[in-house]
Amino acid sequence: MEETSEFIYKLILSYKGTHYYGWQSQAKHEETVQNHVEKVISKISRYKVSKVIAASRTDAGVHASGQVLKVTLPREIEPDILTTGMNSMLPSDIKVIKSEFIHKDFNVNRDSKFKEYHYYFTINQNENAAFFDSTYTFPKELNLKKIQEACNILIGDHNFKSFCVPGPNPGTLHRKILQCSIEKSNFLTFNTDIYYLKIQGEGFLRYMVRYLMGALWDIGVGKLSLEDFTLSLKNGEMYGVRTKAPARGLHLINIEY
Structure with missing residues (x-):
């Protein structure tokens, strides 16, 4: 049986919310920030299982310079390379500011002060x-x-x-x-x-x-x-x-x- 590994990252995300229906994916609106981020993560993961969890569900039209994501990838990528790679594929109004490795028990919601x-x-x-x-x-x-x-x-x-x-x-x-x-x-x-x-x-x-x-x-x-x-x-x-x-x-x- 093939051994599976998970690599956990904390990302700081910025976006201008003007043209998006908020952070969270919705069935009736494809233009959400989460949809764009998950599409890029899926490509980087080579379409293997990955996960994206956000700390805040910002509403339609709301902007962010400090959104925090917990991202789980099936392969290891150096944080700086992950940041550069994601930004090369994301729209110009959604950008990763910083990526870093984080421990697997990190809870992007409950751990915030x-x-x-x-x-x-x-x-x-x-x-x-x-x-x-x-x-x-x-x-x-x-x-x-x-x-x-x-x-x-x-x-x-x-x-x-x-x-x-x-x-x-x-x-x-x-x-x-x-x-x-x-x-x-x-x-x-x-x-x-x-x-x-x-x-x-x-x-x-x-x-x-x-x-x-x-x-x-x-x-x-x-x-x-x-x-x-x-x-x-x-x-x-x-x-x-x-x-x-x-x-x-x-x-x-x-x-x-």
């Missing part, structure tokens, strides 16, 4: 086409000081029932937020002020960051009070308005292990 997301937005009323698909233009002036107060409230353990879309078996809807702030971007040199929500948490529910960004905007224009926001986080019930921010401003930045 926290995830960090950024949501990029501007309040400049004239949109700049150069970053239209990665930054959202909010159409009104915002009270950024009030938004930062709400960010401070978010730090800690809360009930996010009214800030997500729970799945069929969601388990607890409590999540712990480690850091949360509104920052001003300094890496774009265009003549536009870009801000972003920086949020780190031990885990996130579906659409949770987008609903939180929407709530922060509502607070920033006076449509949602800090009192109602705090009460919602305490008991999970909906107080005040609910706005879900568009996908295009959301970026998965880092997953720490």
